[in-house]
Amino acid sequence: MNNSEINASKEPGSILEVGEYKGLLSWLSSVDHKQIGIMYFTTSLIFFLAGASLAMVMRTQLIKPNHHWLSPETYNQIFTMHGTTMIFLAIMPMLTAFMVYFTPLMIGARDVSFPRMNALSYWLYLMGGLLIYFSFFTGDTLHMGWSAYPPLTSVNYSMDLYFVGTGVDYWIVGLLLTGAGTIMTAINILVTVADLRVPDMKLARLPLFVWMSSINAILMLLALPALNAALVMLFLDRHLNALFFNPAAGGNPLLWEHSFWFFGHPEVYILILPGFGIVSEVIPVFSRKVIFGYSFMAVATVAIGFLSFGVWAHHMLATGMSFSIYYVFAFSTALIAVPTGIKVFNWIATMWGGSISFDTAMLFCVAFILQFTIGGLSGVAFATVPIDWDLTQSYFVVAHFHYTLLGGTLFTVMAGFYYWYPKITGRMLSEKLGKIQFWLMVIGFNGAFFILHFAGLAGMTRRVYTYPDLPHLATINLISSLFAYVLGLGILIFFANLVISLFKGKPAGDNPWGGWTLEWATSSPPPPHNFDRIPPVRSIRPLWDLERSQMAPGAAAPPSRGGESS
Amino acid sequence: MDAFTSVLKPGTKEAGDILSAFYIVLGIATLIFIIVAGLVVYAVIKFRRRKGREPGQLSEKVWLEVLWITVPLVIVIGLFILAVRVMLQVNPPSLGHKPDLTVVAHQWWWELHYPPSGVTAANEIHLPVGKHLLLRFESADVIHGFWVPSFGQKIDVIPGHPNTMWLTITRPGLYLGTCHSFCGMGHAHMGIRVFAQSPEDFSAWLAHQSRPASPPSSVEAAQGAELFREKNCVNCHSISGFMTTGREAPDLTHVGSRTTLAAGTLANTPENMAKWLKDPQAVKMGVLMPEIGLEPDQIKALSAYLEGLK
Known part of the structure; x- marks a missing residue:
């Protein structure tokens, strides 16, 4: 199964030995999607570490009631930066990294369609991220939450006691830059998938990761402009007194909420679809079974993408709009649970009857299914409007979206790292550290966040630097904070594993997991031109077919999936 | 006096209705989670890799797909009907009713007006038990939120966009709440205290509040x-x-x-x-x-x- 011996003599065994990738200039000037992908990975991991550190500071501040370790001014900036960092600078670009690195490899392409634009996207992202962080060094007040509702973000209110803040302006400009980069990436991925597939790879043979990345790209392409428009309006309000959101002059702050969430809810799916894609690749390989219900998975993804543009106002169920609006959005929101359910059941069906090997990547997928189900179910509860009135903006909603974003997306990202790190670097991540990390993260995450549902029920509201000593809140928060440190330790071990394995990891060979998609048909790390030769694609599992035809030379390999009608 | 601080301890008819809906949804969600988790755990134990077993490559079963599309769809429709019923039950349109209390949110305090009596107060709300009351919410500056967990629903308080909420308090006592929408530096210190009193006590309080301030006594x-x-x-x-x-x-x-x-x-x-x-x-x-x-x-x-x- 392992073809690495054949190529061992001529191929570099580690990313560090690739001649073309040596020297800083090779990276700064690169238009190679793999190098750009690695830069995305690295940058997003550093931002992730920053965002996670901010979370640790927040949990320390919240460890007991009436705690005055941090001032509200500091805490408010920290939670704003935590949200902004995790969503825009860590998780989304981390998923982009997987998309940029693996989409061309999985469709047998040499690079993306527009390599220079790809590089531009990355540099816009990096510069935008740095601009947002620069607001810290202006000594200024960026305290508003990641959703930045005006009028709080208008010039009248985004100031400390003495002077008008420019923190919001850095935030706006930074997000405009990263947003522009994201739109370019979306175009790039879509055109690449449309244009550069190997000739045999019909849409019905696309790996699910590529399917989901493509749908994701469509969401990015349609959602980010809404955010950018809103950001421009806010900028005009702040600097040219445009009055879009100023109620005193006939503007309407709800206009911001609509524009923001018209972006913001598809964004939630932008933050999970590539993760679904990763899981849909990892589970079959570690179960030694073809994905169950391939076409239903693809169609469910399209359905999620479509519905995600019709649910935004469920973020506004407590704004006092008319009931007829609520009905539409409540129903569309609940409806999106159906295609999501299809995915969950198909993953389980893929495992069913398989031969499951519990390497770290697979462990993360299993935990993901359970945790994401919890987050999905509390999401359905929120679609039941009166329950949303009860619990929105409380710690219940904090628990809910961390179950989807952390217990969901981050766990899929971890699975992706353990699965593909060998392909990217040529070295295996340590399974021993991986399993320690996995258990610390599962225990830490569930310990820290499950109990926060109860904090919401007990009356704790979001975005407070401290809280009164109401019944149960002290205990709940203490437990949550202690488990958060366990989670933090797990994340530190992950970073240690990334670094140590780069130098000391076992050589990976071409295909350490016995994967079936095209990226495993080239060496690890892939050469700059990606492929020397590409096996024929006659199903969604070209390497499976190849293996079968090699085992029985001369015999025609049966396609691995029924219903193949090419 | 009892203090009400939790969603799970409803103090109004509306909160009771919402909490019942919450328990129904919680029950359904728990059941679904048990099914999903049961399947996952079973698969994880039963289909561990063992030597010499080559798994079959079953790739699709349409009736299964139909099953797990239909059942969730039915549940979703059921929940939607539940949502609509409870919405109409707890917060019917205000249809020109005069509010019994107008709350104006400021950074970071609550201004209170009792329109029939002309009383103005701040931060500490007094309301009578057993009456169907209409509250109106306005903001003087940024977006705030009015949340008393034991009242059930919360409502955003938005400048230029007055909102209303119906309440029928069932139990006398002290209800604690807070601003729920981030409104700046003092957000954590924007508490709400509601004293729910018998109608007689409430009238007495209102009469006292409508008197001018007492002159300095020393x-x-x-x-x-x-x-x-x-x-x-x-x-x-x-x-x-x-x-x-x-x-x-x-x-x-x-x-x-x-x-x-x-x-x-x-x-x-x-x-x-x-x-x-x-x-x-x-x-x-x-x-x-x-x-x-x-x-x-x-x-x-x-x-x-x-x-x-x-």
Whole structure:
């Protein structure tokens, strides 16, 4: 199964030995999607570490009631930066990294369609991220939450006691830059998938990761402009007194909420679809079974993408709009649970009857299914409007979206790292550290966040630097904070594993997991031109077919999936 | 007096209705989770990799797909019907009803108007038990949120977009709540205290509140009243029967009768009043009340006057 011996003599065994990738200039000037992908990975991991550190500071501040370790001014900036960092600078670009690195490899392409634009996207992202962080060094007040509702973000209110803040302006400009980069990436991925597939790879043979990345790209392409428009309006309000959101002059702050969430809810799916894609690749390989219900998975993804543009106002169920609006959005929101359910059941069906090997990547997928189900179910509860009135903006909603974003997306990202790190670097991540990390993260995450549902029920509201000593809140928060440190330790071990394995990891060979998609048909790390030769694609599992035809030379390999009608 | 602080301890008819819906959804969700988790755990144990077993490559079964599309769809439709029913039950349209209480949110306190009686108060809400009440919400500055967990629903308080909420309080007691929508530096110190009283007690309270402030009862308090005018407190605060110019800050006509200061930040005691007057920023960072720079004996006098405004 392992073809690495054949190529061992001529191929570099580690990313560090690739001649073309040596020297800083090779990276700064690169238009190679793999190098750009690695830069995305690295940058997003550093931002992730920053965002996670901010979370640790927040949990320390919240460890007991009436705690005055941090001032509200500091805490408010920290939670704003935590949200902004995790969503825009860590998780989304981390998923982009997987998309940029693996989409061309999985469709047998040499690079993306527009390599220079790809590089531009990355540099816009990096510069935008740095601009947002620069607001810290202006000594200024960026305290508003990641959703930045005006009028709080208008010039009248985004100031400390003495002077008008420019923190919001850095935030706006930074997000405009990263947003522009994201739109370019979306175009790039879509055109690449449309244009550069190997000739045999019909849409019905696309790996699910590529399917989901493509749908994701469509969401990015349609959602980010809404955010950018809103950001421009806010900028005009702040600097040219445009009055879009100023109620005193006939503007309407709800206009911001609509524009923001018209972006913001598809964004939630932008933050999970590539993760679904990763899981849909990892589970079959570690179960030694073809994905169950391939076409239903693809169609469910399209359905999620479509519905995600019709649910935004469920973020506004407590704004006092008319009931007829609520009905539409409540129903569309609940409806999106159906295609999501299809995915969950198909993953389980893929495992069913398989031969499951519990390497770290697979462990993360299993935990993901359970945790994401919890987050999905509390999401359905929120679609039941009166329950949303009860619990929105409380710690219940904090628990809910961390179950989807952390217990969901981050766990899929971890699975992706353990699965593909060998392909990217040529070295295996340590399974021993991986399993320690996995258990610390599962225990830490569930310990820290499950109990926060109860904090919401007990009356704790979001975005407070401290809280009164109401019944149960002290205990709940203490437990949550202690488990958060366990989670933090797990994340530190992950970073240690990334670094140590780069130098000391076992050589990976071409295909350490016995994967079936095209990226495993080239060496690890892939050469700059990606492929020397590409096996024929006659199903969604070209390497499976190849293996079968090699085992029985001369015999025609049966396609691995029924219903193949090419 | 009972204190109500939790969603799970409903104090209104509406909160009870919502909580029942919550328990129904919780039950369904728990059941679904048990099924999913059961399948996953079974698969994880049963289909572990063992030597010599080559798994079959079953790739699709349409009836299974139909099953797990249909069942969730039915559940979703059921939940939607539940949602609509409870919505209409707890918050029917206000249809031109006059509000019994208007709440105006400010950074970071609550201004209260009882329209029928003309009473103005701040931060501590008194309401009668057993009446179907309509509350109206307005904001004077940024977006705030009104959340008393035991009342069930919360409502955003948005400038230029007044909202209403129906309430039928079923149990007398003290209800604690807070601003739920991030509104700036003082967001964590924007507490709500609702005293739900019998209709008789409520009427008595309202009658007391509608009286002008009592005159200073001692020489010290009289000095305090003089300071209140001299130090420009009157630019923002009003005291009915004394000076009613300022509307930017809480009405202080009966401040001595309130249980807390600074929107629930401090218990209302003479010591805390002195602490608050001395350095408001130290008590509630971001608060718009300036530090007036009073001498200790001036603080004592002003505090004596304000605490006397029962």
